[in-house]
Amino acid sequence: MSTHHIDIEFELNGRPERRxxxxxxxxxxxxxxxxxxxxxxxxxQGLCGCCTIYVDxxxxxxxxxxxxxxxxxxxxxxxxxxxxxxxxxxxxxxxxDCGAFQCGxxxxxxxxxxxxxxxxxxxxxxxxxxxYLSGNLCRCGTYPEITAAVRLxxxxxxxxx
Amino acid sequence: xxxxxxxxxxxxxxxxxxxxxxxxxxxxxxxHHVSLPGMLHAKIVRSHVAHGRLxxxxxxxxxxxxxxxxxxTGADILKxxxxxxxxxxxxxxxxxxxxxxxxxxEPVAVVVAESPHVAEDAAGLVQADIEELPAVLDEIEAMRSxxxxxxxxxxxxxxxxxxxxxxxxxTNVALTFGVKKGDVEAAFKTxxxxxxxxxxxxxxxxxxxxPMVSVADVHSAHAYVYTASQTPSFARTEIAxxxxxxxxxxxxxxxxLGGGFGCKLxxxxxxxxxxxxxxxxxxxxxxxxxxxxxxxxxxxxxTFNIESAVDENGRILARRCEVIWNGGAYADxxxxxxxKSGFTAPGPYDxxxxxxxxxxxxxxxPPAGAFRGFGIPQLVWAYExxxxxxxxxxxxxxxxxxxxNVLSDGKRHATGTVxxxxxxxxxxxxxxxxxxxNKPFERTTGRFxxxxxxxxxxxxxxSPTTSVAAVSVAxxxxxxxxxxxxxxxxxxDTLMAMIVSEVLGVPAESVSVVNPDTDASPYxxxxxxxxxTFHMGHAVRLxxxxxxxxxxxxxxxxxxxRIDPADLGTLFVRKFGMQAGTVIxxxxxxxxxxxxxxxxxxSEDITPNWMIGGTAMEVEVDTxxxxxTILRMENVVDCGTALNPLVxxxxxxxxxxxxxxxxxxxxxxxxxxxxxxxxxxxEYKIPGIQDIxxxxxxxxxxxxxxxxxFGGKGVGESATFGVxxxxxxxxxxxxxxxxxxxPIRPEKIWEGMRNNERAQL
Numbered sequence: 001m002s003t004h005h006i007d008i009e010f011e012l013n014g015r016p017e018r019r020x021x022x023x024x025x026x027x028x029x030x031x032x033x034x035x036x037x038x039x040x041x042x043x044x045q046g047l048c049g050c051c052t053i054y055v056d057x058x059x060x061x062x063x064x065x066x067x068x069x070x071x072x073x074x075x076x077x078x079x080x081x082x083x084x085x086x087x088x089x090x091x092x093x094x095x096x097d098c099g100a101f102q103c104g105x106x107x108x109x110x111x112x113x114x115x116x117x118x119x120x121x122x123x124x125x126x127x128x129x130x131x132y133l134s135g136n137l138c139r140c141g142t143y144p145e146i147t148a149a150v151r152l153x154x155x156x157x158x159x160x161x
Numbered sequence: 162x163x164x165x166x167x168x169x170x171x172x173x174x175x176x177x178x179x180x181x182x183x184x185x186x187x188x189x190x191x192x193h194h195v196s197l198p199g200m201l202h203a204k205i206v207r208s209h210v211a212h213g214r215l216x217x218x219x220x221x222x223x224x225x226x227x228x229x230x231x232x233x234t235g236a237d238i239l240k241x242x243x244x245x246x247x248x249x250x251x252x253x254x255x256x257x258x259x260x261x262x263x264x265x266x267e268p269v270a271v272v273v274a275e276s277p278h279v280a281e282d283a284a285g286l287v288q289a290d291i292e293e294l295p296a297v298l299d300e301i302e303a304m305r306s307x308x309x310x311x312x313x314x315x316x317x318x319x320x321x322x323x324x325x326x327x328x329x330x331x332t333n334v335a336l337t338f339g340v341k342k343g344d345v346e347a348a349f350k351t352x353x354x355x356x357x358x359x360x361x362x363x364x365x366x367x368x369x370x371x372p373m374v375s376v377a378d379v380h381s382a383h384a385y386v387y388t389a390s391q392t393p394s395f396a397r398t399e400i401a402x403x404x405x406x407x408x409x410x411x412x413x414x415x416x417x418l419g420g421g422f423g424c425k426l427x428x429x430x431x432x433x434x435x436x437x438x439x440x441x442x443x444x445x446x447x448x449x450x451x452x453x454x455x456x457x458x459x460x461x462x463x464t465f466n467i468e469s470a471v472d473e474n475g476r477i478l479a480r481r482c483e484v485i486w487n488g489g490a491y492a493d494x495x496x497x498x499x500x501k502s503g504f505t506a507p508g509p510y511d512x513x514x515x516x517x518x519x520x521x522x523x524x525x526x527p528p529a530g531a532f533r534g535f536g537i538p539q540l541v542w543a544y545e546x547x548x549x550x551x552x553x554x555x556x557x558x559x560x561x562x563x564x565x566n567v568l569s570d571g572k573r574h575a576t577g578t579v580x581x582x583x584x585x586x587x588x589x590x591x592x593x594x595x596x597x598x599n600k601p602f603e604r605t606t607g608r609f610x611x612x613x614x615x616x617x618x619x620x621x622x623x624s625p626t627t628s629v630a631a632v633s634v635a636x637x638x639x640x641x642x643x644x645x646x647x648x649x650x651x652x653x654d655t656l657m658a659m660i661v662s663e664v665l666g667v668p669a670e671s672v673s674v675v676n677p678d679t680d681a682s683p684y685x686x687x688x689x690x691x692x693x694t695f696h697m698g699h700a701v702r703l704x705x706x707x708x709x710x711x712x713x714x715x716x717x718x719x720x721x722x723r724i725d726p727a728d729l730g731t732l733f734v735r736k737f738g739m740q741a742g743t744v745i746x747x748x749x750x751x752x753x754x755x756x757x758x759x760x761x762x763x764s765e766d767i768t769p770n771w772m773i774g775g776t777a778m779e780v781e782v783d784t785x786x787x788x789x790t791i792l793r794m795e796n797v798v799d800c801g802t803a804l805n806p807l808v809x810x811x812x813x814x815x816x817x818x819x820x821x822x823x824x825x826x827x828x829x830x831x832x833x834x835x836x837x838x839x840x841x842x843x844e845y846k847i848p849g850i851q852d853i854x855x856x857x858x859x860x861x862x863x864x865x866x867x868x869x870x871f872g873g874k875g876v877g878e879s880a881t882f883g884v885x886x887x888x889x890x891x892x893x894x895x896x897x898x899x900x901x902x903x904p905i906r907p908e909k910i911w912e913g914m915r916n917n918e919r920a921q922l
Contacts, residue, residue: 024278038187042370043451043842092185103650104184105370105419141818
């Protein structure tokens, strides 16, 4: 019942990080204390996608990921997309241009999964979009705009190549 | 539509949300992330029975856990708040249970600890000794049961129309509201045909992705509350009332909400957070998990008995409506849903003889309150489903049947109010047109059958309510808006900035809209019921006009002939000799209203505006399994002028998709003991990207609300209205199965098809 703490070292958005974590903390608890609020816990069951982060490059539900297990891992969050504080990532820009969010609570997760989708499928089919984004929920029901944003981001990336 | 429409400079052209960059970069400000120095974390211990006497609570084991700061029960709350009952219509809900528990999940105790993990662990060690009582869960049963959820009714003193209910005993009926017009009895006797149906809806939850959260910090006889709330002004009033303090001793601050949909209204966690902060003398965070939200507030299950008398031409002559709202264990805003939406139960139809009875009932379920649509989706589901049944039986096209009956401007609604700026037939015609209703439709004959459905609903904007706003012009000419409208995704901040832009000529993107803070922002009734565009839109318009008048006076005083919106700062430098000073414009808006007659529900002025929403659907049903696919969904609304068309579009499809979830996937499932089986997203599925119709169309008809700000009115709920009945009609059209009880599940369709087959043998 008593709580235990542990020191971990990992890479966070390309920089070395050292943290003292409660063994009960999940990745989101810890990232919040790092000042990173893009990934956020909502359903607590890994079903809504609001807490999406990358661990060693693979998407993970931060709410189900014990913080201590990040020892030695590379962790990437939404904030990695615009650390310079300058231009937005093309996916973020496409989300804005298509009005692909309302309350915005789920948006970071959608942006993170769209990035993985477009890495794997630069010109995604309807089925591929659904497959990659089926683990992200938007209660405001902004799915038509989200789909449009994914297509716009893909189209712009294609035009650049 | 003869009203003259003034031209716009900024409104009417789409504008992206002002906070768009913050939302895509994850930096938007939500209460979810509020953390104060020294903050403690609370975990609520909940009742495991639906109805019972609270005999005792053993907190010793929990208190012994290292890191636990305190364990509190109703008795502790009573020490600091002698009357710890809250609620917007009835003061019936205790901060923590006292004497009795009334639903599974009701808060009975709370653990406060240094970390949320410790609080959670220790909460599991609190033992509540509850002597179980028989429970009543169904609204119909509750009407005649001798199991009473409350010993006596406790209406809030602020509402004159509820005072007569004070102290009434031995009933589960919180309130009955009626609308009577004409001679219903006589009309039914002369009718060509009479249709009598019952439609039911189920309990669902709002599921905002930012779970409810409140952080309170009470010190120096002042309560600072950071809360994900749609009602900062009400929260201040209610906390002040509970504490016996002045309103200016309570500060409520909100931020962007990660969804609200009606669940973050009035007070929910705020009284508990304040009480805990007082007991602990530290800031305390009360944050719910997704699962706990299901035990906090929900949408009313309903039973709607609807009886219509029709002549040989398909004109509805008379209608009886009995709507029973299952409000759960505490009234919340249920009594207002019962009244303010209840009077629209006869639908958007011109019916001479009407008798509506709308009843708010207590049961031992989690409380029900406001949910996107404020009761209207439940009503439209029933009256539009019956319209489809009647049209089908009389061999009249469903659109034609409706057009023969819909109210047009100048006609009197069932309440006696003359309809104005309600584009009902326009919406219906436009949905039909977009859908191609008059084109040949191929139903197919094989395993997969196609069908289509259409319908329309109306909502009266809740009245009478007040909004107050201020528009400040700083010494450099930059403008900000202070108002307590909460932006929970509906884009209200952006709209208010556009209104300031329209009046003052400054770019909308340059206007700052201050997050609601009751110390800085004036009163607003609430962000609910699609009222903000209309009410706060007017208040902000008036405030901007007031600011403009003051700027013009200042210009005259300093000898400037024409003011330049791009250089308002010059006026300040000229007047004050430096960049100094502030101009504050204020605006107060409250529409006209006439209370309904106590006996007949009649009023000449029941609402400032009507919101209209229509839906058409095409569905394909697998006759072997009952599984169905929605191939197309068209949604059309009347929101007056679409003031920010980009946001209007998203609100239309968003509302329809959310409603579709509650109609097709979602259902809170209770067992006989009142235990909820599926709290949490693993067993309560909301729509994902793969669950939406293959094609979604949306449109706001070209309309103008003549008493609205710049011709506008609300839009957040309208597209929910017609969804359920259109889907049920489409399924009946496809496979001949009539669903009368939501949700529309494949197994019900399958069972219906098997019953039809057996009937044919």
